[in-house]
Amino acid sequence: MSDYSLKTMMNKKERLAPGHRMCAGCGATIAVRAVLRGLHEEDQAVIGNATGCLEVSSFMYPFTAWEDSYIHNAFENAGATLSGVEAAYKVLKKKGKLGEEDTFKFITFGGDGGTYDIGFQSLSGAMERGHDMVYVCYDNGAYMNTGIQRSSATPIYADTTTTPVGSRSNGKMQNRKDLASIIADHDVPYVAQTTFTSDFKDIHRKSEKAIYTEGAAFLNVMAPCPRGWRYDTPDIMNICKLAVETCYWPLFEVEHGKWTLSYEPKKKLPIEDFLRPQGRFKHLFKPGNEDLIVQFQKEVDRRWEDLLYKCNR
Amino acid sequence: MSIKERMSGNEAVSYAIRQINPDVMPAFPITPSTEIPQMVSTFAANGQVDTEFIPVESEHSAMSAAIGAEAAGARTMTATSSVGLALMWEELLLAASNRLPLALALVNRTLSGPININCDHSDGMGARDTGWIQIYAENNQEAYDNFIQAFPIAENPSVHLPIMICQDGFITSHAVENIELLEDEPVKKFVGEYNPEEFLLNPGKPIAVGPYSVSNYAMEAKKNQEDAMENAKEVILEVAKKFYKMSGRKYGLFEEYRTKDADYIMLIMGSAAGTAKEAVDELREKGMKAGVLKLRVFRPFPEKEIAEALKNCKAAAIMDRCESYNGNGGPLGSEVTAGLYRNKVIIETVNYIYGLAGRDFTVDHAKQIFDELAGLVEEGKEVMQHQYIGLRK
Numbered sequence: 001m002s003d004y005s006l007k008t009m010m011n012k013k014e015r016l017a018p019g020h021r022m023c024a025g026c027g028a029t030i031a032v033r034a035v036l037r038g039l040h041e042e043d044q045a046v047i048g049n050a051t052g053c054l055e056v057s058s059f060m061y062p063f064t065a066w067e068d069s070y071i072h073n074a075f076e077n078a079g080a081t082l083s084g085v086e087a088a089y090k091v092l093k094k095k096g097k098l099g100e101e102d103t104f105k106f107i108t109f110g111g112d113g114g115t116y117d118i119g120f121q122s123l124s125g126a127m128e129r130g131h132d133m134v135y136v137c138y139d140n141g142a143y144m145n146t147g148i149q150r151s152s153a154t155p156i157y158a159d160t161t162t163t164p165v166g167s168r169s170n171g172k173m174q175n176r177k178d179l180a181s182i183i184a185d186h187d188v189p190y191v192a193q194t195t196f197t198s199d200f201k202d203i204h205r206k207s208e209k210a211i212y213t214e215g216a217a218f219l220n221v222m223a224p225c226p227r228g229w230r231y232d233t234p235d236i237m238n239i240c241k242l243a244v245e246t247c248y249w250p251l252f253e254v255e256h257g258k259w260t261l262s263y264e265p266k267k268k269l270p271i272e273d274f275l276r277p278q279g280r281f282k283h284l285f286k287p288g289n290e291d292l293i294v295q296f297q298k299e300v301d302r303r304w305e306d307l308l309y310k311c312n313r
Numbered sequence: 314m315s316i317k318e319r320m321s322g323n324e325a326v327s328y329a330i331r332q333i334n335p336d337v338m339p340a341f342p343i344t345p346s347t348e349i350p351q352m353v354s355t356f357a358a359n360g361q362v363d364t365e366f367i368p369v370e371s372e373h374s375a376m377s378a379a380i381g382a383e384a385a386g387a388r389t390m391t392a393t394s395s396v397g398l399a400l401m402w403e404e405l406l407l408a409a410s411n412r413l414p415l416a417l418a419l420v421n422r423t424l425s426g427p428i429n430i431n432c433d434h435s436d437g438m439g440a441r442d443t444g445w446i447q448i449y450a451e452n453n454q455e456a457y458d459n460f461i462q463a464f465p466i467a468e469n470p471s472v473h474l475p476i477m478i479c480q481d482g483f484i485t486s487h488a489v490e491n492i493e494l495l496e497d498e499p500v501k502k503f504v505g506e507y508n509p510e511e512f513l514l515n516p517g518k519p520i521a522v523g524p525y526s527v528s529n530y531a532m533e534a535k536k537n538q539e540d541a542m543e544n545a546k547e548v549i550l551e552v553a554k555k556f557y558k559m560s561g562r563k564y565g566l567f568e569e570y571r572t573k574d575a576d577y578i579m580l581i582m583g584s585a586a587g588t589a590k591e592a593v594d595e596l597r598e599k600g601m602k603a604g605v606l607k608l609r610v611f612r613p614f615p616e617k618e619i620a621e622a623l624k625n626c627k628a629a630a631i632m633d634r635c636e637s638y639n640g641n642g643g644p645l646g647s648e649v650t651a652g653l654y655r656n657k658v659i660i661e662t663v664n665y666i667y668g669l670a671g672r673d674f675t676v677d678h679a680k681q682i683f684d685e686l687a688g689l690v691e692e693g694k695e696v697m698q699h700q701y702i703g704l705r706k
Contacts, residue, residue, distance in 0.1 A: 046385065046513045061524035069513040072523035073380055074403055080374035084339060084381025084389070087365040089514055091336040091387055095363060102516040122377065125370030 006199050012037050013067075015045070020065035021057040025233035027196070027223030028054045031138045032109060034200055035219065038207030044068060045105045046085050050078035050114030053145040054138065076118040079126030079135055082108045086131045105211050106133035112153035113143040116179050127186045127216045134210040134217045137179065140225035148228040152177040155248075156299065157292055158280045160228075165283045170292055175299055180220040184254040189215040192253035194262070195222035196240045202251055202262055209253075222249045230279025242274040247304040252311065259310040268304075271297045315560070316494040322450070322485035325457035325492055326392075326418050326478070327352035331362055332500040333464065335416075336387035336507070339367035339378035341397065344430045345482040346420035349392035372397035376404035383413040384522045386512030388464065390415060394482060395422035398436045402443065408475045409444025410538060411522055414467035415475040417445070418460065421583065421634075422482040423670040431671020432482040434583065434634040437611070438644045444538055446476040446545050447612040451568075451586045453490050455609075456480040458562055461495070464504050465552045471544040477612075481584040483671070499559055546613045566615040568607040569622055571597065575604030577686045578623055580649060581632040582608045585667065585674045589632075592679030603683050614648055620656035628661035628686040634668045642666075642699040661689055667702040678702050 015036040022029045032054065039045055045068040049055045055072045058065040073081040086106045092098045110119055115137040123135055142160050143149040149162040156175045159165040163172040184191040190213040192206040203221065210217035222243055226233040243249035246269045251262035272293060275281040284292050320328065327349050330338075340350035356362040365387075369375045375391045383389040393401065398419060408415050423433040437447055446466065450456040459478045467476040480486055511520050526534060546566065553564040570590050572578055579589045586607035596603040606622055606629075608615075623629050631650070633643025641647065646664030653660065665682060668674040682702070688694040 044516065044519070048381070056525040059521050059524045061526040061530050064521040064524070066521055067519065069515075069519040070521040071381060071384055071513060072525075073377055073407055077374060077377035077404070080339075080369060080377035081381035083367055083369070083374075084337060084378030084383075085385040085513060087337045087339070087367050087378070088382040088385035088387035088389070091363060091365045092385075092514060095336070097386075098514060098516065102514075104514060121370060122374050125374055128370075129367070 004201050004204065006201070009037050009200065009204060013041065015039065015067045016058070017065045017067060021060065022053065023227065025226050025236055026053070027140060027225060027236060028111070028138045030196060031136070031203070031221040031223040034196070034203045035107065035136050035207040035221070038204060038211050039105060043103050043105050045107055046071065046082070048078045048082040048085070048106070048108030050108070050110035050119055051075035052111040052114055054109055054111065056145065075114050077122045078108045078110045078114060078119055079122040082106050082133050083126045083129065083131045086133050106131070107136060107211065108133065109136050109138060111144065112137060112139045112141060112151045113145070116153045116177055117151050123183075124186065127183055127188050127218060130188070130215050132214055132216070134219060136219045136221060138221050138223035140223050140228060141176070142225070142228050144225045144228045153179065156296060157284055159283060160280070170283060170289070178303070180218070183218040184257070184259075187257060188218060189213050189256055190217040190253070193220045193249070194251055195243060195249055196237060197244070198237065198241070206253060228280065231277045235277060239277060242269065242277070245269045246271050246274040246300065248274050248300055250304060250307050252307060259307075261307065261311040271300050316496065318492050318494050319489050320453060320492055321487050321489050322453040322456045322480045323348040323420065323487065324352070325453040326460050326480070328494060329457050329460040329500070330390065331356050332495070332497050333461070333504050334362045334501070335364055335390045337365045337367065337379070337382035337389040338391060339369045339375045339382070340391045341369050341372045341375045341393070343372065343394045343397040345422055345486045346392045346394040346397070346418065348486070349418050349420070372400040373404060376401040376408065379415050380404060380408050380411065380413060383408070383415050384411065384513050386509055386514045388507035390417065392418035392420070394420045395436045396425050398440055399424055402440065405440055405443035405445060405475070407523070410534065412473040412538070412541070413475055414464065414473055416460070416463040416467060417475065417477045419477045419479040420482045420486045421479055429670040430482070432484050432634070433669045433671070435636070437477065437479050438635040440477070441612060441644060444474065444542065445612060446474055446542070448476070448478055448610055449582045449608065450478070450480045450485060451584055451607060452485055454492050456485060457492060457494065458556065458560065458564065461500055461503065462552045462556050462564070464507070466545065466549055468507060469548045472541050472548050474538070474541050474545060479583070484584040495560060503555065503559055542613045546610070546615065549610055564609065566610045566618050567622070568609060570605040570607065572604030572606055572622060572626070574602055576602040576627045576690070577630070577683050578604045578606050578626045579630045579632060579679065579682065580606045580608060580619070580623070580645065582611065582645070583634060585632065585634065588674055588676055589679045592676045592683065595676065596680060596683055601683060601687065608645070614652070616648070616652035617656060619649060620652050620658045623653065623660060624658040626660060627690045628663070630682045630686055631662055631664045633664060633666050636666055636669065646699065661686070663689070663696050664699050665702050666700070672703050674703065
C-alpha cells in the first residue's frame with residue numbers, strides 16, 4: 001500500500017462498465033468501482049447483489065454492466081445467496097472441477113435496506129458461518145429505490161417519505177442502527193467502515209484487505225444519494241468529507257475484534273456543517289428547532305466517544 | 314443386485330442422497346424432514362459424501378443459498394416441510410424462473426395454523442404454481458426411486474427446472490417398511506455427472522444471473538418456462554423407462570390399480586393410495602368394479618392422460634389432502650374436473666377432502682366413498698360435491 005496512487009488505481013481495468021442506468025453522481029457506483037479496484041487483476045470474482053437501485057440499473061435484460069460473473073437473487077438474501085456460491089466453489093475445487101489457477105473471490109453488494117433491514121438475518125447467518133466472502137453495504141441511509149423511505153440506517157430527524165416532516169413531525173424519531181459494530185460482534189475476521197476520501201486510499205486499502213482476508217468480511221460504505229439527501233449533486237466529495245470531519249461517519253476497522261481508528265479529525269467540526277447542505281435536514285435550521293441539532297450533536301458525540309474507547313482499550 | 318432392507322422414508326431418501334453425492338446442500342431443520350439434513354451432514358462428517366452442507370439460519374436462506382450454489386455450477390439440493398416450504402416461497406419462484414435444476418425433498422406436513430406437525434399436502438399444493446416439477450410417493454420405496462430419478466429429469470436440457478420429490482410426513486417419512494435398494498455404482502451411473510453449459514464459476518466465461526427485465530422481454534421468459542414444464546412430461550416418462558431397465562420397477566405419470574373395467578375410480582395421491590387399494594380389493598371381492606388412480610406426477614399436470622384414464626368409468630372420487638379455501642373444493646378437485654371438461658369426458662365426480670393435519674383415512678372411509686359413488690350413479694342419490702371425510706360430528 002505504500003506505493004498507492006489514485007492515478008495508478010484509476011488506470012486499472014474497470015469491472016463495472018459504463019452505460020448502466022444509475023443516476024449521475026450516485027454514490028453507489030462510486031463505491032462499487034472503488035471496492036472492485038481492490039481485486040487483483042488476475043483474480044476472477046462472483047459479484048452478488050441484493051435488489052435495489054444498483055441491481056435494477058446495472059443488469060437490465062439483455063444488458064449487464066458487470067465484467068465478472070454476477071448474481072442477483074432477491075432483496076433480503078444477498079448473504080445467503082453468496083454463501084451458496086462460495087460453498088459451490090469449495091466443492092468444485094475439492095472435486096478438481098476447478099483448476100489450481102482458477103481463483104475466484106466473492107463480493108456482494110446491498111443497500112442499507114437490503115443489509116440493515118430486510119437482509120439482516122441472511123447477512124448475520126452468512127457472517128456467523130464464516131463464508132470466505134465480503135459483504136459490502138452501500139449505505140445511503142434510506143430505501144432509495146422505492147422512493148426515499150426510512151430505514152434503520154436513516155439518521156434521526158431525516159425527512160423521508162415515510163417519516164415526513166410535518167406540523168407534528170420532525171422527521172425520523174429514532175437514531176440509526178450501528179451495523180458495523182453489530183457485525184464486528186459476530187467475531188468475523190474483518191469489518192471496516194469507510195467512505196470516499198479525496199485520494200480514495202481508505203476505501204481501497206480496506207477493500208483489498210476485506211477481499212484478501214480469509215473468512216467473512218464486512219464493509220460499510222457511506223454512499224450519498226443526491227436525490228434522497230437533497231444536496232447539490234457535484235458536492236458529493238464535500239458531503240463525504242463533512243461526514244468524516246464531524247465524526248458523523250468515522251473511519252475505522254476491526255480485525256479479529258481489535259478496533260482501530262483510521263482517521264481522527266484534527267478539529268472535530270460541528271454537526272451543522274454536515275446537516276446544512278442537505279435538504280432532508282432543512283427543517284432543523286428553522287427557528288425553534290435548535291434543540292434538535294443539540295440532540296443530534298449529543299448522539300454523534302456519544303458514539304464517537306464510544307468508538308474512541310473501543311479503539312483505545 | 315438389489316439390496317433388501319428395512320428403513321423409513323427419510324432414511325430411504327437420505328440413502329439415495331448418499332449415492333447421488335450432491336455437491337451442495339443448504340438446509341434448515343423442520344419436522345418431519347429434519348432427519349434428512351441430519352443424515353446428510355453425518356455422511357459429510359464421515360467422509361461418505363463430498364457434499365458441502367450449509368447449516369443456514371432459515372428455510373428462506375436454504376433456498377437462497379441453493380440458488381447461489383446451483384447457479385455457480387454445483388448440483389444442489391435441500392429438504393423441508395410445511396411452513397419451511399412456505400418461507401421459501403419467493404425463492405421457489407426464483408429457482409424455477411432462473412431455470413435451475415435443484416432438487417428438494419419435501420416431507421409433506423400441513424401448513425399452520427393451527428400449528429400441527431402431521432401430514433397433509435397443503436405445503437406442496439401451496440407451491441403448485443411456483444414452476445417446480447412435483448412428484449409424489451406412496452411409500453418409502455417410491456420416495457427412494459423418485460429421488461434417484463430427480464436430477465436426470467430436472468437437468469435434462471429441454472427441462473432445466475427444479476424438482477420436488479414429495480413423501481407423506483410421518484406416515485411415509487417415519488414408518489419403517491421393507492425396501493429394495495440399488496447398489497451405489499448403477500445409481501451413480503444413472504444420475505451421471507452434472508456439467509452445466511453456463512455457470513458463475515466457469516473460468517474466463519462470466520455470466521450474469523437474475524436480471525431486471527422490462528415488459529418487452531419478461532413475458533417470453535415466462536412462456537419459455539411454461540414450455541419447459543410441458544417438456545418435462547415426456548422427460549419424466551423417458552427417465553422412468555431407463556429407471557425400469559435398471560431396477561425393474563415401473564413408473565408413469567400415475568399408477569392405475571384395477572381401473573381397466575372399473576365403474577368407480579378413486580383418484581388419490583400419496584400414502585393414502587395404499588389404503589384405497591385395500592378398499593378396492595375388498596369391494597372387488599363383493600363384486601363392485603372399483604379402482605384407484607394414484608397420481609404420481611402433479612406438476613406437470615397430466616390432464617389429458619387423466620381424462621383418458623377416467624373416461625370409461627361412471628363416477629370418480631377426487632381426493633384432496635388439502636383445502637383450497639376457494640369455496641368450491643381442493644386443488645385436485647378443481648384441476649381434474651377442469652381437465653375432464655376440456656377433454657369432453659362427462660362423468661360424475663365428487664371432491665372429498667380427507668386427512669387434513671394428520672387425520673386418519675381408513676379402509677372403511679374409502680369403502681364408504683365408493684358406496685356413495687354407486688348410490689349417486691345407480692340410485693340417483695344426491696351427493697354433496699365438496700365434502701369432508703372423517704370429520705368430528
